[in-house]
Amino acid sequence: MTSAESQREALHHIAALRAESTAQRPTETELMARPKVVEVDHLDFSFGSRQVLYDINLDVRAGEIMVIMGGSGSGKTTLLRHLVGLMPPQPGKVKLLNKDMGSLKPNELLDLKRKIGVAFQFGALFSSMTVAENVKLPLRELTDLGEKTMDIMANLKLEVVNLSGFGGLMPAALSGGMVKRASIARAIVMDPKLLFLDEPSSGLDPVVSSALDDLILKLREAMDISVVVVSHDIDSAFKIADRITVLDQGHILAIERVEAIRNSTNERVQNLLNRRSVEAEVDPAEYLRRLTGD
Ligand SMILES: Nc1ncnc2c1ncn2[C@@H]1O[C@H](COP(=O)(O)OP(=O)(O)O)[C@@H](O)[C@H]1O
Ligand SMILES: [Mg+2]
Helix, strand or coil: CCCHHHHHHHHHHHHHHCCCCCCHHHHHHHHHHCCCCEEEEEEEEEEECCCEEEEEEEEEEEEEEEECCCCCCCCHHHHHHHHHHCCCCCCCCEEEEEEEEEHEEEEEEEEHHHHEEEEECCCCEEEEEEEEHHHHHHHHHHHHCCCCHHHHHHHHHHHHHHCCCCCCHHHHCCCCCHHHHHHHHHHHHHCCCCEEEECCCCCHHHHHHHHHHHHHHHHHHHCEEEEEECCCCCHHHHHHHCCCEEEECCCEEEEHHHHHHCCCCCCHHHHHHHHHHHCCCCCCHHHHHHHHCC
């Protein structure tokens, strides 16, 4: 990419990011008319003798934000790791962008990895390198772009997540919310078709986490990507999701559009919603301590 192209792209991104979101949720029919970008077919998984995923079937449609919800230990991260090829792939179980993850040759897998961006809950930044170097890592690993181009691409994505000017800092100098945004910048540095985020707002206070929700919505619009977000934050899920998948102890309880989840008569789904109203009465500092687990 030339720097003129990069600049044009930067302007396009920034304009799109600053625009008010006007997107309406697609109807069920509209959504189902779109191509599938993620397909999971009868996926089971066990750690040793302990089964953690039971007959998972789901799809994600182009341009959709799918939020995977469920209590701690319900299998959300394990499912996400299957989606991004970090678990031993089994033929016919997971397809991304129409490619069967279980039967790809190494070069095909690499090609696919260039099209997906991933930010994990604890996959924070490397503390020994600057923020910009962290963002450039996927480019170093997966492309043979020159240093200058990598710098431009990294700075472009830092701009997108509102961190322009912070690239030269070490991660320790950033706040929790900034670290999350920087890891999202790293996840989108390759302009992925698919973005996977594991608990992007965990450990953040409600205001910062709501800003992160806005960022995810704007990224979807500006970059025309599909997003899979793992979360246990129901307010965030209601705000950003087109559909929500509810996992309960390794089983899918529901895959529905937000309104349907809100009005669900399923008792277990309702329990999940009610947990939110209990938490809403909790002191924010106490809530944060609970989220961060300390
Ligand atoms: N590497 C592992 N070895 C054995 N069990 C694991 C491992 N990772 C996760 N588990 C177990 O699998 C279940 C699902 O975990 P996980 O996918 O991390 O859930 P979630 O992300 O929903 O909290 C949990 O019971 C967890 O203890
Ligand atoms: Mg998890």
